[in-house]
Amino acid sequence: MHVTMTVNGNEVTADVEPRLLLVHFVRDHLGLTGTHWGCDTSQCGTCVLWLDGRPVKSCTVLAVMADGHEVRTVEGLEVDGRLDPVQQGFMEEHGLQCGFCTPGMMMTARWLLDHQPDPDEATIREAISGQLCRCTGYENIVRAVRWAARHPGEPTTAQDASQEVQA
Amino acid sequence: MTTKLFGARIRRSEDPRLVTGNGRYLDDLGHDAYEVAFVRSPHAHARILDIDVSEGVEVDGLVAIYTYQDLDGRMGEPLPLLIPHPTLTHGRTQHALARDEVNYVGEAVVMVVAVDRYVAEDVVGRVRVDYEPLPAVVGIDAARAAADLVHPDVPGNAAAVMVQESGDAEAAIDAAPHVLELDLSIERSASMPMEGKGVLARWDSDDESLLVHTSTQTSTSVRQAVAAKLGLPVDRVEVVTPDVGGGFGVKIVHPWPEEVLVPWAAVRLGHPVKWTEDRREHFVSSAHERAQQHHVRVGYDDEGRLHGLSVRFWHDNGAYTPYGLIVPIITSTQLLGPYKPGAYRVEFTSLYTNTVIVTPYRGAGRPQGCFVMERTMDAIADALGLDRAEVRLRNFIRPDEMPYDHGLIFQDGRPLVYDSGDFPASLDKLTKLVGWDDFEAYRAQARSEGRRVGIGLACYVEGTGVGPYEGGHVRVETDGTVVVSTGLTTQGQGHQTMLAQIVADELGVPFDRIRVTTGDTRRFKYAVGTFASRTAVMSGSAVALTARKVREKALRIAAQALEASVDDLDIVDGHVEVKGSPGATIDLGAVAVLSNPLRYAFDEAAARATQFATPADPDTPPVAPGEAPGLEGTDFYSPPRSTFANGMHAVVVETDPDTADIKILRYCVVHDCGTIINPMIVEGQVHGGVAQGVGGALYERMEYGPDGQLLNASFMDFLMPYASEVPEIEIDHLETPSPLNPLGVKGAGEAGVIPGSAAIASAIEDAEGIPIRSMPISPSELFDLRSRRSV
Numbered sequence: 040m041h042v043t044m045t046v047n048g049n050e051v052t053a054d055v056e057p058r059l060l061l062v063h064f065v066r067d068h069l070g071l072t073g074t075h076w077g078c079d080t081s082q083c084g085t086c087v088l089w090l091d092g093r094p095v096k097s098c099t100v101l102a103v104m105a106d107g108h109e110v111r112t113v114e115g116l117e118v119d120g121r122l123d124p125v126q127q128g129f130m131e132e133h134g135l136q137c138g139f140c141t142p143g144m145m146m147t148a149r150w151l152l153d154h155q156p157d158p159d160e161a162t163i164r165e166a167i168s169g170q171l172c173r174c175t176g177y178e179n180i181v182r183a184v185r186w187a188a189r190h191p192g193e194p195t196t197a198q199d200a201s202q203e204v205q206a
Numbered sequence: 207m208t209t210k211l212f213g214a215r216i217r218r219s220e221d222p223r224l225v226t227g228n229g230r231y232l233d234d235l236g237h238d239a240y241e242v243a244f245v246r247s248p249h250a251h252a253r254i255l256d257i258d259v260s261e262g263v264e265v266d267g268l269v270a271i272y273t274y275q276d277l278d279g280r281m282g283e284p285l286p287l288l289i290p291h292p293t294l295t296h297g298r299t300q301h302a303l304a305r306d307e308v309n310y311v312g313e314a315v316v317m318v319v320a321v322d323r324y325v326a327e328d329v330v331g332r333v334r335v336d337y338e339p340l341p342a343v344v345g346i347d348a349a350r351a352a353a354d355l356v357h358p359d360v361p362g363n364a365a366a367v368m369v370q371e372s373g374d375a376e377a378a379i380d381a382a383p384h385v386l387e388l389d390l391s392i393e394r395s396a397s398m399p400m401e402g403k404g405v406l407a408r409w410d411s412d413d414e415s416l417l418v419h420t421s422t423q424t425s426t427s428v429r430q431a432v433a434a435k436l437g438l439p440v441d442r443v444e445v446v447t448p449d450v451g452g453g454f455g456v457k458i459v460h461p462w463p464e465e466v467l468v469p470w471a472a473v474r475l476g477h478p479v480k481w482t483e484d485r486r487e488h489f490v491s492s493a494h495e496r497a498q499q500h501h502v503r504v505g506y507d508d509e510g511r512l513h514g515l516s517v518r519f520w521h522d523n524g525a526y527t528p529y530g531l532i533v534p535i536i537t538s539t540q541l542l543g544p545y546k547p548g549a550y551r552v553e554f555t556s557l558y559t560n561t562v563i564v565t566p567y568r569g570a571g572r573p574q575g576c577f578v579m580e581r582t583m584d585a586i587a588d589a590l591g592l593d594r595a596e597v598r599l600r601n602f603i604r605p606d607e608m609p610y611d612h613g614l615i616f617q618d619g620r621p622l623v624y625d626s627g628d629f630p631a632s633l634d635k636l637t638k639l640v641g642w643d644d645f646e647a648y649r650a651q652a653r654s655e656g657r658r659v660g661i662g663l664a665c666y667v668e669g670t671g672v673g674p675y676e677g678g679h680v681r682v683e684t685d686g687t688v689v690v691s692t693g694l695t696t697q698g699q700g701h702q703t704m705l706a707q708i709v710a711d712e713l714g715v716p717f718d719r720i721r722v723t724t725g726d727t728r729r730f731k732y733a734v735g736t737f738a739s740r741t742a743v744m745s746g747s748a749v750a751l752t753a754r755k756v757r758e759k760a761l762r763i764a765a766q767a768l769e770a771s772v773d774d775l776d777i778v779d780g781h782v783e784v785k786g787s788p789g790a791t792i793d794l795g796a797v798a799v800l801s802n803p804l805r806y807a808f809d810e811a812a813a814r815a816t817q818f819a820t821p822a823d824p825d826t827p828p829v830a831p832g833e834a835p836g837l838e839g840t841d842f843y844s845p846p847r848s849t850f851a852n853g854m855h856a857v858v859v860e861t862d863p864d865t866a867d868i869k870i871l872r873y874c875v876v877h878d879c880g881t882i883i884n885p886m887i888v889e890g891q892v893h894g895g896v897a898q899g900v901g902g903a904l905y906e907r908m909e910y911g912p913d914g915q916l917l918n919a920s921f922m923d924f925l926m927p928y929a930s931e932v933p934e935i936e937i938d939h940l941e942t943p944s945p946l947n948p949l950g951v952k953g954a955g956e957a958g959v960i961p962g963s964a965a966i967a968s969a970i971e972d973a974e975g976i977p978i979r980s981m982p983i984s985p986s987e988l989f990d991l992r993s994r995r996s997v
Contacts, residue, residue: 075451077401078485114226139451170929173926176893176958177928
């Protein structure tokens with residue numbers, strides 16, 4: 040089937056099998072491998088991306104269902120080379136270890152902050168409570184989102200971030 | 207002097223890549239590869255009568271179907287038994303593809319290679335395998351009863367019986383003023399990393415070489431195993447570990463069937479081949495851990511001091527024993543925790559069942575041992591009416607008794623000798639942190655509000671940094687970049703950052719000029735792997751020693767260039783300086799240029815080292831005797847034995863009087879991993895471990911049906927904690943340096959998980975007044991315990 044959608048602001052078209060999952064479409068067809076898959080049953084949330092501005096688990100969305108719609112992935116968080124404060128927050132607060140759940144967590148966090156700029160800890164935990172992390176125990180993820188809430192206008196580039204070292 | 211980075215909260219150098227979606231996990235690689243799916247056994251125990259692939263071969267996009275009959279040479283032999291032990295008299299390992307019998311649901315029977323995974327799955331659905339079901343042995347009770355056998359030539363389903371004894375425990379118990387007996391059990395859980403396993407293999411037929419990427423905790427050993435299985439010279443095989451989405455133990459096992467089958471198929475097909483494990487496969491064909499039953503007999507005096515301890519336990523090792531007896535050996539030794547048991551005897555039987563294999567999961571046998579010892583401590587306190595913390599204090603090994611020899615043999619084949627730790631100081635910190643002495647007032651207040659609360663604690667000692675060795679390579683490039691390599695692998699622990707901190711200090715270079723590579727056999731060929739909380743101890747020490755060698759070499763070369771004595775030089779911020787002579791300086795990149803005498807100038811920097819560029823002593827060879835070109839070095843660290851970290855956790859729980867819901871109100875940790883390299887990373891490790899401890903205590907269990915079907919083989923039914931279940935964690939540190947390594951460090955990776963079940967059981971028991979003898983515990987189980995008590 041023929042699909043056309045906007046992914047991170049760019050229009051893409053492709054011929055896909057009707058059974059192709061959206062997560063496999065963005066990973067294998069578009070090469071956007073920042074979105075991961077971890078369970079196939081929509082429990083783990085490593086595949087979370089945005090569909091029409093809302094976080095969805097893309098392992099249970101067919102690529103054809105995204106036809107005519109708008110997709111945003113972790114690769115679309117950085118804008119004009121400037122990191123999203125959520126990305127910066129995860130680095131500042133050690134919100135990631137292996138990094139596998141991180142893109143999905145950040146997509147949900149960005150959505151939360153867009154709708155609730157100053158969420159408390161309970162609200163953050165509730166927002167990410169459909170997504171699993173096996174490394175961090177979540178505490179630093181919560182702190183990372185809080186960091187981003189406190190620093191809404193301080194984007195940095197990935198280059199800056201890797202150069203900065205705080206002793 | 208450059209700011210000291212050892213001990214500092216440095217942000218991770220790994221992160222910019224990972225937060226921008228630029229991680230390179232296994233399934234992110236090899237988009238040109240064929241993909242693999244497996245036909246796996248639906249039976250826990252069955253004979254294979256016939257395999258019919260005729261319908262499968264009609265599917266468009268199929269590349270190949272392989273069964274056991276196709277496996278040639280050593281591929282047809284069972285997979286290796288990785289850690290033999292004299293008492294493992296009946297070790298058994300599986301074939302890469304089942305030969306004539308399957309022994310667990312999920313065992314690989316047929317391998318399908320196709321153009322993509324969707325097609326491969328289509329073919330899997332069309333392959334027909336006829337089985338003759340055999341009786342399944344499921345659970346420790348059935349294995350012990352041995353009415354049926356997993357392997358017909360293994361009597362009693364016993365892979366091994368092992369005894370260790372220090373003193374005459376039974377006599378000491380019989381002579382003690384008081385004796386208690388307890389039966390305790392823990393159920394199965396699993397590592398369950400967010401990324402499953404995966405393998406990608408590329409065969410270069412021109413070069414006759416194989417490049418394997420695998421999501422492993424040991425690339426060097428996978429390399430040896432793949433070469434051996436495929437009959438290739440080892441130098442024709444390289445193994446690279448890409449970013450790994452968590453390991454927690456399950457990825458130390460190797461070679462997994464898929465880890466040899468995928469490279470084997472890539473060579474046969476002359477085309478890249480990839481397999482990425484899906485979640486259901488991970489549940490039914492990777493590894494589990496934990497399940498044990500213990501019987502404890504303990505003798506003690508009126509003060510609560512142990513006179514003798516005898517533990518008999520039964521360990522469920524699943525269908526095969528590729529990883530030997532490591533888990534029950536760790537349980538049997540680390541059970542002792544920070545205590546002097548008086549005389550001690552432990553005997554375990556490692557039992558086969560028709561279930562997924564059991565191999566180390568973070569904690570690796572220690573959570574069970576800690577649960578048993580700490581439940582025993584609480585039972586003694588209860589019997590004597592003593593404070594639980596006080597009973598522990600009275601039994602601690604004291605700091606002035608270090609090093610303390612338990613008279614047992616540890617998992618590394620070395621004596622169980624604790625090197626360091628101050629257990630009374632740790633307990634003091636913990637009781638203050640949690641407010642142990644003030645808890646009764648809180649309990650009374652809660653009770654007046656109709657709430658039921660309890661407090662518990664648990665202590666552990668963890669042998670970390672086991673040998674035999676790790677190594678490091680450090681090279682200064684001519685642009686001043688420092689490349690560091692160590693052979694062991696990384697699964698998210700922040701090794702690049704931690705190792706760069708060490709090298710930055712040792713070599714005197716800025717952190718951001720250091721590039722660290724782990725787990726790439728093209729870069730470093732000798733290594734053991736990442737397990738047993740060993741990276742900071744082993745590779746940390748190895749790269750420190752290596753950096754010191756490189757520093758010495760840099761100073762020798764710079765001394766000549768600066769016409770100064772080595773003793774007058776220092777390296778600051780990547781420059782060698784003559785102390786007290788500003789301006790007399792040469793940057794390390796230039797030293798690297800000079801370290802490599804050249805004939806040809808391939809760039810501007812190189813020109814400085816060419817033969818006509820510098821005046822030289824005509825009678826001395828350009829490379830001095832005993833030297834080698836390049837500003838680089840390699841060194842290894844091999845400790846005499848493990849170093850022992852320790853910690854103590856205290857938990858406050860609230861149990862709902864009506865629903866029996868269990869809520870953690872506070873979770874406090876005191877942790878001693880020796881000298882801390884990066885507190886941010888250590889605390890992150892503790893957080894993650896505690897979350898897994900909470901999962902193991904309250905939620906996670908593998909529900910096997912009596913027929914050996916894993917009934918909850920998905921995240922829908924196997925409950926792992928979400929952010930809504932893990933409490934905030936309060937941490938305090940004690941640093942007692944290890945005398946065994948140059949950095950004074952002890953491992954931290956597994957610590958957080960070890961006392962979880964023990965501490966939470968202690969708190970629930972305190973809240974409810976009902977003995978808690980098995981974990982995990984669900985609200986309905988607690989409700990049942992209450993109902994039984996009230997009958």
